[in-house]
Amino acid sequence: MPKFSGFHRLVKRRVICILVATTTQQQLFFLTGKYTRQELLEIRLREHFFCPTCQAPLLLKIGEINIPHFAHKTLSTCQHFSEPESSLHLQGKLLLYQFFNQLNFKAELEKYLSEIRQRADLLVDKKYVIEFQCSTIPVSQLIQRSQGYQQLSMYPIWLKGLKEPCREGVGLLHLKSHEVAMMQKVGQLSYILLFYPPANQFYYYSNLFYVSASRWVGKTKSLSATKQVFPFALPKPLSKDEFNLVLGIFYHAKKQYIRSQLYAGNRVRNLYCRLCYELRLDVTNVPNLFGIPLLGAECFKQPAILWQLQVVEAYEKGVGIDRLIQTGKLTLSDSEKQQQAIDLTANYIALYLKYKDKTVDNSNILDIVYDNYCKNVGKLRK
Template sequence: MLTAQQQDGTQICTLHYSREQLRTRRTEQFYCRDCQAAVTLKIGRKNIPHFAHKSVHCHQFSSERESPTHLAGKAALYSFFQQHCHDVQLEMYIQQIAQRPDVLIDQTYAIEFQCSTIPLSFIEQRTDGYISANYIPIWILHAKHTALGWNVLSLTQFEQYFFQDAHAYPYLLLFQPEQQMFYYYTSCIQVSKTKFLCYVQQIPLQAQTFPFYTPAAIPLAIYLETIDTQRQHRERYLEHSRRFNTQGVHHRILRLAYDHFGGVAYTPFYIGVYIPNAFCFNMHPFDWQLLFVVWRKLHRHAHYDEFQQWSQLAMFTPIQYQVLEQYEQILQTPNLASLSYEQLFTYIHCEIVAQ
């Protein structure tokens, strides 16, 4: 951590002093502002000077030791917000919810720079805590993929949790403290369970604004350029499923594809297409869409809850119901089977994505 309490109760922040000034204070006693345990002032050659508990953890929190990346990112973000906001507090403990955001802004925004993967239940708990105390939580991830332009990126379920919506395309806000650069993974189009076709943009720290820049929607012409990539990933997945199946006739997806279409190679091209927020199913788009198409074929007038029971998927969330409604809208497209890829994707973009 970058802040601590002195013996007389005043606070000290390492960012306000040079290394030389801090070295002269090494013999002083410093304490954690939250649990009051003694902390050590660390002044290395590479890492930002900071305080560390003499024990492994803060008695008030169950958080891990901070990495050099997290310390550097927190310091850079604190400096950034000081230039754009009035009331900026670093590592301020919120007694009401027993939480300490990295940066607190104008008593309104709680900023968290997340560098490591931790249980989502912990993220949800902290998010709910901020909201209950009338703070707006903003989570910023550490940028790992920095190649600009279109990229197919593997994003874990943990990373997908932080998707934000912009014109029906999810995006991620990330920061790279070593480069002093914000990154955006924008227009994220799901092509497998964990892979997304993303357009990677960067904004230098000094050029960023607050509230943060929101990515613009990609135009139809750009969206249509992704058709080949989406189709290739779909075909690759189907080939992999067919060749490396170890369950034989007990593989439900392959069995349904064979019984109703003669095999996965003959399934309609509208099974496995991009639907906004479909990553919420945490499975390949082809799998849940095949289940839905077959179920609709067998139960034309049944409710989505019956689909949930028939498909043996987990109980649906509101966003999953919305995704199912959007996909059913696609299935009701006139002359669907005779459309070309370009015609179908144009319909999806104009009637669903751009709405």
């Protein structure tokens, strides 16, 4: 199997680069590493290639840096390849194709689905669609593509392409909106699957806790393709020590938020200050039960400390959470997440009521919040 190197951008203009072509005999020809560069050079002399979608002539490019690939001879208007593809993208698709074949799954590369006029990066066993996304994509387009596959009773799995290896461990993650849209769930645990072609390595962002806008706390863990399985391995819940790191990041975010509110100007009109006043709390030292990490909190736009104060105030006044949402006082990130918000706030209120009259300090807050986390993910405490 020839080794291909180089992950430079292949094109600066809209030239579509692909790994599948149709021959003069109307047969599909795949660039999956089966042929050496010398063999491809010989094939190129005697064969003509065409785009399997738009039928336009293709060039078989066999350079010394980028992996062999097909490209449209002229500036392409081909509708079924969404974007010009980088060498990283092509190499990633090729490695994923080889990964599935080594596990004896039937993988089809760059499979065009005429019913929905979409082309999947990989179709596995005619059931799973693997989309390997290396560039930014509008969330609406990502959702639309996923819904198209679901119409055909296919299960879409999005993998984020990586140009560099990730730093492993628990920490703050800055996620773009389309990366959040790639999120998958197993029970209460959210995760994003990533792939790093230069090392043939998968990564997981797992146990994702929403902080604000593009900031999340999660665990990053690598898994070599040689140890990966399919369906893909699922991430494990956090240990107590790992969860303590999550709690520490949330504590720091809470302090930052409080500091920003104290310098925000008019405290009478400041929502945070008003909530503290209503609940008779010290604005500079809010109790430990406020601002804690809870899975599923991405249903709210507000940071943890703010929505948790709002929920407790509403409870004390006998106002239902659904009413709080309807009036817009609690802002949902998506209108379809109302039930998730109701379940989340019910879990939080139960936790708050259990401990509000007890001493909750730095010595026991970890046990309290970690016990709640374990209960939600079905993990047995050790």
